[in-house]
Amino acid sequence: MTRKKRRLSLIGGALAVLAVAVALILNALRDSIVFFSTPAMVAEVHIPPGKRFRLGGMVEPGSLVRGDNLAVRFEVADGSAKLPVAYRGILPDLFREGQGVVAEGALDPSGVFEADTVLAKHDETYMPKEVADALKKQGHWKDDYSKKPADRAGAQAAVHAVQDGQGVSQ
């Protein structure tokens, strides 16, 4: 086999694998990405029930209700709108009322957000990036949500994800 032929066959093989990879990526990007939304965005844009997305905002103080068998309900607010959230499972260590939260799931027909994953933060001074950005954009950002700039170097933020049974088996 000549050098030229060998090189052509190599390039051909490489292109074939690349084409497969591109097809896989495009296919996966169509089906498996999840958009981020705040309650105000949910109110504006109609999101069909069953479509998965990530909901971010502050846990409305006083809204947390614990039911039987680890069921919890709470409201996520972003200053201009609120959305009720239902979740079954163990909430992350640093889930607290009045603080930032990101939940993943879908709306049910009655407009309640059924979360199967709740992410919360590990540091009381830290807010999930998406939530902070969204609140800033809507003009609801208060400086005391974030650390003072001088402290920021020490911010050790870690998002803590919790998945319950639904989250794992899906």
Place this chain on the structure above:
Amino acid sequence: MIAEAGHYALVLALALALIQSTLPILGARWRDPALMNIARSSALAQLLFVALSFAALVTLHVTSDFSVVNVYENSHSLKPLLYKITGVWGNHEGSMLLWVSILALFGAMVAAFGNNLPLSLRAHVLAVQAWIASAFYLFILITSNPFLRIANPPIEGRDLNPVLQDIGLAVHPPMLYLGYVGFSISFSFAVAALIEGRIDAAWARWVRPWTLVAWIFLTLGIAMGSYWAYYELGWGGWWFWDPVENASLMPWLAGTALLHSALVMEKRNALKVWTILLSILTFSLSLLGTFLVRSGVLTSVHAFATDPTRGVFILLILCIFIGGGLSLYALRASTLKQGGLFAPISREGALVLNNLFLTTACATVFVGTLYPLALEVLTGDKISVGAPFFNLTFGPLFLPLMIAVPFGPLLAWKRGDLLGAAQRLMAAGALALVAIAVVWAWARGGSALAPLAIGLGVFVIAGALTDLIERTGLMRVPFRSAMHRARGLPRSNWGTMFAHAGVGVALIGIVCETTWNSEYIGSMKADATAKVAGYELTLEGLTQRQGPNYSEMLARFAVRLDGRLLDVMTPSKRNYPARASSTTEAALLSRGASQLYISLGDTAADGAIAVRIYYKPLVLLIWFGPVLMAFGGMLSLSDRRLRVGAPRPAKVPRALQAAE
């Protein structure tokens, strides 16, 4: 005083690095051995000063000197000594100092053990190494100085993030950095070869051990980090396709490809240009990983820093080194001579296939990790790309690779016999079919693909053993002489066997854990019993306990199987007052390679506690596989061929070739 000394030592290290990055290159141009030899002494001195600087920071943390910002923000006088030390790299500034310390360590090792390298190659390699070092010293000194003082020192520190107060932090970051930074050596060698315009099989022989060292540490570092996340974060997952995890997986995939292509180059003097490119890409991905983790562009489990100036600085370093490396490659790669020929069906061909799939898989991870960032910058849309994306892209690409793994070592160099290899793999294939049938018959529930995937894992393991059996002639010659042959086999053959078998072992673990994981989530009161996978777990009671810098609530679970008491598990919930935060300490009970896992949730008003219990079948294989791979790497490293190093050049002093 100590802080100032540490700061000063770091500045001196920068000065040394600047000298090391210029004079040896000039020396190589002017063929001045004295100037070229500066590289060696300055690399060793650099290590000394960085080590002093690092020791200074450790001392400050151990003595709880809260007049230093870094110590104040990340330490607490009551913190156990171990965590005072590991806390040094549990924060941005300290971890960058660890990064440069390891970089200096690798540079000094090339200087110390590179006596058989041609003088000009060593000078160039160490100079490139010093370019990287200078950039990162500047980064630390300008944007992330760990030695800054506070005007009015506080009495007590703010403590380390409780999640990081774990033995995992002692091991995971240093391992990972040894891997990341270790790839800087192959990068420096590649750039040096491009500058010199000369590359040969001996070059690959020098590069391969360094790549292997970095790869071993990175493999162990990733596995360790995965196990740490598994037991510390309390929700039983071991891989989340989190951008920070992907940041370490990408250099691993590229590094694995590099390891294999360097083999072709060393043995057959082929794939030179590709090997050089891979060396540059692997370290570029390491730098990208550092950027992703250290710049705060991500918010995820491990990303600590949130200062944009740092991000821009690292991005600049990233652009200079990746852009510079690739430009140099584009300019000079064509001057490198072509190597040996081979047929598509040959050992080389198999290794090319390996490279093709590994780099493509790496590219899909790259897209999945960076696409959300790019989309956010371009359109402002926020999306998350999670496990489903990677399962749909990475998985299908890894599958053909796994099928091909056993064939590679059985094919001859230059021109292989695929049919012959397939015949020799008949036994392995039959074993895999048996495994599929057995799993199919036994398993209840789960995906229909799971038995097939387990069969693939068995095929990979059996295929690795087949290679060894073939080489020793175990089935053909008397047992005694086969044993004799086995002892005589090069260690790198054993290394290949263990590393490839490790891939199969890990695959089996992953499939079993994800398919047959059973769990119980519920709230339990005292004396309540939960049943998981045949085990009965009874909550015997809750007790409070005081730790050094936390208070803890322990739950006692008695574990019974068929009514017989096996053991007691005590998961706990810790509260760290210094940060007003709490962590969940999961309890683990190993049953063979399987594990029971309990973590606690909130306590309700009526005294019931939320409990999550998992039974994870064969979960330990997930980490045992990488350990086998790393062990295989170590065997390869101890191979005589690499230990002895490249044959010395002929006595005639090698005339330096002109740059063109």
